[in-house]
Amino acid sequence: MSDAAVYIDDLDFSYPGQSQLFISHLHLEVKAGERFGLFGPNGAGKTTLMSLMTGLRPYHAGIIRLLGKEIRPHDKSISPLFGFVPQDLSFYHELSPVENLEFFGAWSGLKRETIRRRTKELLEMLGLMDVRNKPIRQFSGGMKRRVNLAIAVIHQPRILFLDEPTVGVDIQTRHAIIEYLKKLNAQGTTLIYTSHQLAEAEELCDSVALIDEGRIIVRDGLDQLLAAHQQDGLEGLFLKLTGKAYRD
Amino acid sequence: MFKLWASIKKDFRIMTRDRVGLILIFAMPILLVIVITSVQNSTFELVNANKIKMVIDNRDTGVAGRQFVEAIEKVGMFQVYFISGQRSDTALKQSMHARNALLAIVIPANFTAQVFAKAKNITSRSLKDIAVQEDSVQAPPEKMEGIRLYYHPVLQESFRRSIEGALFSSLQLVQSKQIVRNLYFALHEQTIADTLEDEIVNNQIPVTAVPVSRDGSRNIPNATQHNVPAWTIFAMFFIVISLASGVVREKRNGSFIRLKTLPTNYYLALLSKQITYVGLTFVQAAVIFMIGIWLFPHVGLPKLDLPGDIVGLFLVTLVCGCCAASYAICIGVFAETQEQANGFGAVSVVILAALGGLLVPSFAMPAAFQGIMKISPLHWCLEAYYGLFLEGGKLKDIWLNILSLLVITGLLQLLTLWGLKRKNLI
Numbered sequence: 001m002s003d004a005a006v007y008i009d010d011l012d013f014s015y016p017g018q019s020q021l022f023i024s025h026l027h028l029e030v031k032a033g034e035r036f037g038l039f040g041p042n043g044a045g046k047t048t049l050m051s052l053m054t055g056l057r058p059y060h061a062g063i064i065r066l067l068g069k070e071i072r073p074h075d076k077s078i079s080p081l082f083g084f085v086p087q088d089l090s091f092y093h094e095l096s097p098v099e100n101l102e103f104f105g106a107w108s109g110l111k112r113e114t115i116r117r118r119t120k121e122l123l124e125m126l127g128l129m130d131v132r133n134k135p136i137r138q139f140s141g142g143m144k145r146r147v148n149l150a151i152a153v154i155h156q157p158r159i160l161f162l163d164e165p166t167v168g169v170d171i172q173t174r175h176a177i178i179e180y181l182k183k184l185n186a187q188g189t190t191l192i193y194t195s196h197q198l199a200e201a202e203e204l205c206d207s208v209a210l211i212d213e214g215r216i217i218v219r220d221g222l223d224q225l226l227a228a229h230q231q232d233g234l235e236g237l238f239l240k241l242t243g244k245a246y247r248d
Numbered sequence: 249m250f251k252l253w254a255s256i257k258k259d260f261r262i263m264t265r266d267r268v269g270l271i272l273i274f275a276m277p278i279l280l281v282i283v284i285t286s287v288q289n290s291t292f293e294l295v296n297a298n299k300i301k302m303v304i305d306n307r308d309t310g311v312a313g314r315q316f317v318e319a320i321e322k323v324g325m326f327q328v329y330f331i332s333g334q335r336s337d338t339a340l341k342q343s344m345h346a347r348n349a350l351l352a353i354v355i356p357a358n359f360t361a362q363v364f365a366k367a368k369n370i371t372s373r374s375l376k377d378i379a380v381q382e383d384s385v386q387a388p389p390e391k392m393e394g395i396r397l398y399y400h401p402v403l404q405e406s407f408r409r410s411i412e413g414a415l416f417s418s419l420q421l422v423q424s425k426q427i428v429r430n431l432y433f434a435l436h437e438q439t440i441a442d443t444l445e446d447e448i449v450n451n452q453i454p455v456t457a458v459p460v461s462r463d464g465s466r467n468i469p470n471a472t473q474h475n476v477p478a479w480t481i482f483a484m485f486f487i488v489i490s491l492a493s494g495v496v497r498e499k500r501n502g503s504f505i506r507l508k509t510l511p512t513n514y515y516l517a518l519l520s521k522q523i524t525y526v527g528l529t530f531v532q533a534a535v536i537f538m539i540g541i542w543l544f545p546h547v548g549l550p551k552l553d554l555p556g557d558i559v560g561l562f563l564v565t566l567v568c569g570c571c572a573a574s575y576a577i578c579i580g581v582f583a584e585t586q587e588q589a590n591g592f593g594a595v596s597v598v599i600l601a602a603l604g605g606l607l608v609p610s611f612a613m614p615a616a617f618q619g620i621m622k623i624s625p626l627h628w629c630l631e632a633y634y635g636l637f638l639e640g641g642k643l644k645d646i647w648l649n650i651l652s653l654l655v656i657t658g659l660l661q662l663l664t665l666w667g668l669k670r671k672n673l674i
Binding site: 054055089 | 250251253254255257258261262265266501502503504505506507508509510511512513672674
């Protein structure tokens with residue numbers, strides 16, 4: 001537990017007004033520096049678990065710790081430890097990338113000089129320098145996804161949660177984002193990733209877990225899991241463990 | 249502090265890039281203030297400045313008819329047009345329409361004879377009472393034709409009564425003169441001197457009119473002094489269109505999810521919006537006041553006179569702006585969609601404006617509404633502004649209005665806080 005980036009034990013959660021637990025007695029541990037993928041069918045609990053890990057929803061029982069610090073309701077002291085790339089584009093479309101990074105950088109607790117330096121670095125790294133002062137509403141889907149990512153990492157978090165970070169983007173943008181995420185991981189950032197893009201997940205993740213009906217079905221290194229279940233890829237493993245029936 | 253500054257900059261940028269919102273916030277109230285002031289100005293001028301056009305058909309050739317016309321002219325309320333000849337009712341009405349006259353009077357041909365007969369009768373009865381004359385009482389005139397007054401139905405009841413009062417005074421003057429002459433002649437057997445007659449008839453106990461404005465000024469209220477403060481308040485509360493939908497947009501477009509994961513409290517975002525939009529309300533007030541001062545005189549409207557207590561004006565504007573921003577944020581927190589925020593926001597501001605006395609003066613409202621209007625923040629804003637603009641008051645005269653506004657603002661912020669917690673937004 002001491003070197004865990006994420007430690008979850010005996011976690012219970014139910015949505016308001018529902019008596020049945022949506023997540024029940026869940027246990028999960030992600031080591032620092034891992035590129036961890038969380039997969040499951042629609043409604044399995046991926047996004048809910050991501051919300052619980054980022055403190056967006058309060059949980060009822062159990063414990064969630066990020067780098068040893070427990071997540072408590074309304075406790076913002078843990079926020080600087082992680083960054084979050086939500087599936088929805090989470091920024092102000094009326095503003096430019098520079099203006100968005102300036103605002104979210106300040107709200108992340110950075111100083112003016114640091115924001116300026118990090119903004120320049122990120123815009124260059126993610127290929128947004130030429131459009132840095134244009135309103136984001138004029139951008140393509142791929143450019144918007146890169147801005148979404150840049151905002152999440154401006155404060156150089158030690159853990160980065162990514163919920164479908166490449167949905168709706170072209171091959172080039174997907175490739176650029178995956179390469180950037182690998183680079184971040186090489187610098188020590190733990191990645192907690194969820195997506196339906198299983199080929200992309202195979203490229204990025206070194207360990208995975210499958211969640212279904214609010215429970216972790218399997219959790220191991222990607223290669224070990226594929227070997228244990230005699231599968232060539234994640235898609236086969238996914239279908240073998242969760243079945244082929246519709247879930248929504 | 250840096251976080252707050254960054255947030256204010258963000259809100260300012262978003263606000264200024266919402267051009268449609270800005271047009272609504274500025275153009276609509278400016279149009280309203282110009283149009284409604286222009287419309288009301290003609291009514292104010294009718295009462296305060298303009299003379300009422302009156303057609304007089306004097307069919308009497310005697311002295312009393314002439315004196316009556318002179319007395320009417322001396323009243324100073326009327327712009328008199330004379331027509332002559334025995335005209336029918338229809339012709340008289342046509343003459344009124346042709347001259348845009350609201351009034352017409354017909355003095356009958358035997359008016360002088362009637363006045364003389366009545367005066368003689370009253371004189372005889374008076375002299376009999378004091379036993380100067382005996383058996384000389386004249387029989388009263390059998391049937392008096394009287395003056396006929398025609399009026400346009402547009403004249404309000406109270407205004408028509410004041411006109412009738414002025415006419416009766418003029419008539420009374422003519423009759424009194426004749427009675428005094430008769431009495432004097434009966435007692436002294438000579439004609440009364442003009443100076444003495446004037447002393448008796450015209451020298452009344454004076455009535456001194458004292459204005460009750462707080463600063464003792466005699467400024468006549470005009471459409472500008474009424475409408476500019478009223479529609480400035482309306483403009484301030486109309487920021488609900490931009491601010492409430494901005495809060496909803498932030499909640500729904502995903503940026504709010506990210507804000508919740510950052511090490512900063514969302515209250516700071518609300519404080520930033522409060523500051524940014526209070527700044528906007530100041531700009532609105534300044535623009536509308538400047539229009540009243542600089543533009544209105546060029547379009548034939550009375551110039552806006554700013555109150556003497558500028559500190560009071562600043563404070564009232566600040567508190568009104570705070571209340572307006574709090575109201576808009578509260579609506580934004582509870583609304584689920586931008587359509588809800590815009591629809592409810594705009595309609596509720598119009599209703600609160602009506603309740604608050606912006607559309608109809610509060611004193612003219614039914615008794616049931618006299619209590620309800622106190623829940624409208626616009627009522628307290630208007631009372632505070634009127635205290636400064638119309639009554640020449642100072643801060644000490646309007647502190648109760650400011651206190652009421654602060655209480656409403658506090659309640660709105662508590663409601664917002666409750667809404668944020670209930671919706672798990674903080």
